[in-house]
Amino acid sequence: MFYVIRFILSWSIWLVFADKKRWRELLPVCIFGSFLDLVMSVITLYFPYWNYFNPILHPIITSLSTDFDVYPVVIYLFIQWLPKEQSFCRMFLYWFKWTALAIIIEYIHILTGNMIHLNGWSLWKSYMADWFLYWLLYQFHKVFNLKKLSS
Numbered sequence: 001m002f003y004v005i006r007f008i009l010s011w012s013i014w015l016v017f018a019d020k021k022r023w024r025e026l027l028p029v030c031i032f033g034s035f036l037d038l039v040m041s042v043i044t045l046y047f048p049y050w051n052y053f054n055p056i057l058h059p060i061i062t063s064l065s066t067d068f069d070v071y072p073v074v075i076y077l078f079i080q081w082l083p084k085e086q087s088f089c090r091m092f093l094y095w096f097k098w099t100a101l102a103i104i105i106e107y108i109h110i111l112t113g114n115m116i117h118l119n120g121w122s123l124w125k126s127y128m129a130d131w132f133l134y135w136l137l138y139q140f141h142k143v144f145n146l147k148k149l150s151s
Helices: 002-017 020-046 059-080 088-111 123-144
Strands: 050-052 115-117
Touching: 002 059, 002 088, 020 059, 020 123, 059 088, 059 123, 088 115, 088 123
Parallel strands: none
Antiparallel strands: 050 115
């Protein structure tokens, strides 16, 4: 049930708060993030570090709900709300908030029995991976300077 609630909640947040005028700027970053998710999904098929469970939903629906709610919505809003003034302190706090949110969601999955860590994976490793992923998404957006394309 958590997957359904998370899906509805995340898209409701996107519908209310997303700046839909910036979609040309933000969509490529979302596609890049989804590509990274696809690569990680293939890797974890052969070297499983975590696994999701949902006794109610079919495994394909569980997987698709993760792929089509958390990744596009979070990435879109993460880039949309980047601080205008990007000092070290502001960016550090911004990253801290977003990684904390990601870990809280993962922790809820673990507490509800919808996720387990395997082969030495832990919340700490997820936390560090989240920092890296947010940095990578930020760099993708910054390097390609996609704001100019949407103008």
